[in-house]
Amino acid sequence: MKILSCYVNEMAITVNRVEVSPFRKLNSPIRKIHYSGVRTRDYEFHFNLKGEIKMIRGLGMNWPHPYNWLKRSDGNDWVYYRTGNVAKRQVLKFFGEYYLPCLSYQSNQIFEFNPYTDPAVAAALAAWSQLYANLYGTNTDDLKPEIRDFIKSVIKNGEDVLHQNAKDFHEITGGRISVLPPDARHVNYDVVPVMISEGCIYNCKFCYVKSKKKFNSFSKDKITTQIDALKSFYGENIINYSGLFLGNHDGLFAEFETIEMAANASYKEFGFEKHSVRPAMFLFGSVESFLRSDTKTLEGLNNLPYHTYINIGLESFDKETLDLLGKPLSPSLNKEVFEKMVEVNRNYENIEITANILLSEDFSENHNNSVIEMLNSVKEKTNKGGVYFSPMVNNLDRVKSLDTFFDIKNQVSYPAFTYLIQRL
Ligand code: SF4
Incomplete structure (x- = not known):
C-alpha cells in the first residue's frame, strides 16, 4: 500500500x-x-x-x-x-x-x-x-x-470502544493475563496470547499472579475456538505481531501434542509465515514440566517454526528461602533443572530456556550466595538463556534491590536481568 x-x-x-x-x-x-x-x-x-x-x-x-x-x-x-x-x-x-x-x-x-x-x-x-x-x-x-x-x-475507536475492545479481548482469553513471560521483551510484549491451559501445579504461597485454579489442559476444540476469535479480534493488524504466548502459568505442562497443535494452528491462522524474521513463541514452565520433557518433546519443540522461549520459576537454590516462599521445591531439584536448562540451550538451536530467581532484602545471604555459585558453575560464555531476578512485590527498599542485583551480576558472567511483571 x-x-x-x-x-x-x-x-x-x-x-x-x-x-x-x-x-x-x-x-x-x-x-x-x-x-x-x-x-x-x-x-x-x-x-x-x-x-x-x-x-x-x-x-x-x-x-x-x-x-x-x-x-x-x-x-x-x-x-x-x-x-x-x-x-x-x-x-x-x-x-x-x-x-x-x-x-x-x-x-x-x-x-x-x-x-x-x-x-x-x-x-x-x-x-x-x-x-x-x-x-x-x-x-x-x-x-x-x-x-x-x-x-x-x-x-x-474512542475511549469507550477501546475499553470495550479490551473487555472482548479478555473474554476470549478467559480473563486478564496476570503475567507475561519476561522473555516477551524480545518482541516488546506484543504477543498474541492463546491459552492452552489454566492453573498451576504448585500454588506457591508468595505468588500474587496465580489463578488459584488446579492445573487443567484445554481441549483442541477450546483452543481452536480461541484462535478463531483472536484472528477476528486482531483483523489485519495481526501483521504487527510475530510473538505467540501459549499460556497460562505452566503451558509446558500441557501434553506436547496440545502445544504442537496450538503452535501450528496459530502459525497458519495468524499468518506468522509472512514475517521475514522467525516468530517467537513463549511459554512458562515448571520444574516438573521441564524435567519430564524428554528428547522427543524437546526435538518436537525445536522443530516447530518458532524460536521457543520457556521460562521456569526456580525462585531460589536455598532451602530456607524456598520454605519461606512456600515453594514446594528443593535445592537439588532446582540444581538439576538449571543444569538441564544449560544443556538444552547448548544443544537445541530453536529453544531458549530462562529461569526466575527472587530478589528480596528479607532473604538470607545463603540465597544470594547459592545463586552466584550456581551461575558460576557454567564455564562457557553464552548469550542464550539467562536468569531473571524478580523483586518481591512487598520489597520496600527498591533501590537496595537494584544494588543487590548488581552485586550478584558483577560476580557472574552468566546473562542476568531483572524481571518486571507485566499484565496484558
Ligand atoms: S510462582 Fe508460578 S508455579 Fe508458583 S503459584 Fe505462581 S504461577 Fe504458580
Whole structure:
C-alpha cells in the first residue's frame, strides 16, 4: 500500500506507514510495524491498522526525553517507556533492553518512579483526547479516500470502544493475563496470547499472579475456538505481531501434542509465515514440566517454526528461602533443572530456556550466595538463556534491590536481568 499524507486542521496525517520498530535492539532481527500517524506541533501519535491509538510521544521541550514513549497495550493499559539511566544505572544493563517499561498499575518495579504524576505525561494523555475531538470535527469531504477511512477508523475507536475492545479481548482469553513471560521483551510484549491451559501445579504461597485454579489442559476444540476469535479480534493488524504466548502459568505442562497443535494452528491462522524474521513463541514452565520433557518433546519443540522461549520459576537454590516462599521445591531439584536448562540451550538451536530467581532484602545471604555459585558453575560464555531476578512485590527498599542485583551480576558472567511483571 502507498504511503499517503495530508495536512489538515494543523495535523500532519500519514497513512500506511511501515517502519522499523523504535524498540528494536541493535543485535536483534528487524521487526517492522505497520501503522498510521498524526503529528501535531507538540505530539506524535501512532495508530494500529484498526485505527486504535497505540503510541504517543511528546515533541516539545517539556517532554522528558525525545526517545521516551507512551504505549497502549491490547489490555488497554498505558505504559511509559523510559530510556537512558534509572537510579544512575544504564537500563540496558539490568533490563536487557534500551528502554524500561513504567507501569500504571501495581507490580514489582525495581525502582521508585511514577511517570503518571509528571504533568508532561498527563498532558500527553490529555492531548490524545483533544486529537480525537479535532479528528471528529474535521471535514473530510476533500480528503483522499484512504485518509478519510483512517480518520473514520480512529473516530470509531474512542475511549469507550477501546475499553470495550479490551473487555472482548479478555473474554476470549478467559480473563486478564496476570503475567507475561519476561522473555516477551524480545518482541516488546506484543504477543498474541492463546491459552492452552489454566492453573498451576504448585500454588506457591508468595505468588500474587496465580489463578488459584488446579492445573487443567484445554481441549483442541477450546483452543481452536480461541484462535478463531483472536484472528477476528486482531483483523489485519495481526501483521504487527510475530510473538505467540501459549499460556497460562505452566503451558509446558500441557501434553506436547496440545502445544504442537496450538503452535501450528496459530502459525497458519495468524499468518506468522509472512514475517521475514522467525516468530517467537513463549511459554512458562515448571520444574516438573521441564524435567519430564524428554528428547522427543524437546526435538518436537525445536522443530516447530518458532524460536521457543520457556521460562521456569526456580525462585531460589536455598532451602530456607524456598520454605519461606512456600515453594514446594528443593535445592537439588532446582540444581538439576538449571543444569538441564544449560544443556538444552547448548544443544537445541530453536529453544531458549530462562529461569526466575527472587530478589528480596528479607532473604538470607545463603540465597544470594547459592545463586552466584550456581551461575558460576557454567564455564562457557553464552548469550542464550539467562536468569531473571524478580523483586518481591512487598520489597520496600527498591533501590537496595537494584544494588543487590548488581552485586550478584558483577560476580557472574552468566546473562542476568531483572524481571518486571507485566499484565496484558
Ligand atoms: S510462582 Fe508460578 S508455579 Fe508458583 S503459584 Fe505462581 S504461577 Fe504458580
